[in-house]
Amino acid sequence: MRLVALLVAWLALAxxxxxxxxxxxxxxxxIDGARVEGVGETDxxxxxxxxxxxxxKDYADLLGAHAADRVHVMQAGxxxxxxxxxxxxAEIGMVRVAMSFTCPRPLxxxxxxxxxxxxxxxxxxxxxxxxxxxGEPLEAAIRAAQPTLTLSGPAGPSSVRGVIVSGAG
Numbered sequence: 001m002r003l004v005a006l007l008v009a010w011l012a013l014a015x016x017x018x019x020x021x022x023x024x025x026x027x028x029x030x031i032d033g034a035r036v037e038g039v040g041e042t043d044x045x046x047x048x049x050x051x052x053x054x055x056x057k058d059y060a061d062l063l064g065a066h067a068a069d070r071v072h073v074m075q076a077g078x079x080x081x082x083x084x085x086x087x088x089x090a091e092i093g094m095v096r097v098a099m100s101f102t103c104p105r106p107l108x109x110x111x112x113x114x115x116x117x118x119x120x121x122x123x124x125x126x127x128x129x130x131x132x133x134x135g136e137p138l139e140a141a142i143r144a145a146q147p148t149l150t151l152s153g154p155a156g157p158s159s160v161r162g163v164i165v166s167g168a169g
Contacts (some may be wrong), residue, residue, distance in 0.1 A: 023123035027116065031151065034103045036073045036112055039088060041096040050123040059086035059095040070117040073101040074148075076110045093101050093121065115148045 023046065042063055047069040050062045058105040064085035090096035103112060114154040119126040128142040130149055140149050 008080045009161055021090060023119055023126040025116075025118055025126070025128045027114075027128065029151075031112065034106050036101040036103065036107070037141075038099045039096060040071070040085070040099065041090060042142050046119070046123075047095050049119065053122060059093055060097060062096045063095045065120065067097055067099060068122065072115040073103065074113040074115060075103040075105060075107070078104055080104070080112065081108055090115055110125070111150055113148050114142075116142050117144070117147050119151075120144060 020062075025040075025042060027038060027040065029036050040063065047059045047062050049141045050066050051057075052064050054062050064087065065083050068082065071146050072082070080101040083100040084096040088098050089094040101112075103110075114130065116128045116130075118128055122142065126144065130138070130140045130142060138151075142149055
């Protein structure tokens with residue numbers, strides 16, 4: 001009986017450690033003229049997956065380097081110029097970076113395409129959720145099989161709101 005009680009106690013304590021967490025993220029962007037700006041946020045646990053493929057030790061540096069390599073904005077098949085991701089203040093346990101892209105033409109002339117390949121290679125089932133507000137409302141999920149999404153908008157500036165958030169769930 002004592003052995004059964006120990007086994008039950010061990011399983012109760014071990015279950016959370018053995019649990020698998022879904023790999024997902026969320027994003028939002030502001031679109032104005034020829035500029036697309038976004039803020040990305042992820043939980044620190046998810047960023048630790050990147051430490052095996054990127055040499056940076058700081059979580060914001062890890063996420064920034066990964067996002068710079070894996071998040072792009074395209075316009076008419078041309079990659080929009082990107083500024084280096086910059087760390088932003090975040091809640092405890094979270095990591096946040098801001099990104100900015102400048103496209104060759106106004107976005108009302110040619111809608112931008114968002115290309116997101118976050119955690120590719122370290123989390124094969126990663127899903128990136130996109131919410132677009134302003135213009136034509138849109139919510140979509142980006143997966144490895146289809147990593148791009150065209151952000152069609154109105155005749156004027158539009159905004160895409162949210163943050164890149166990757167976490168358990």
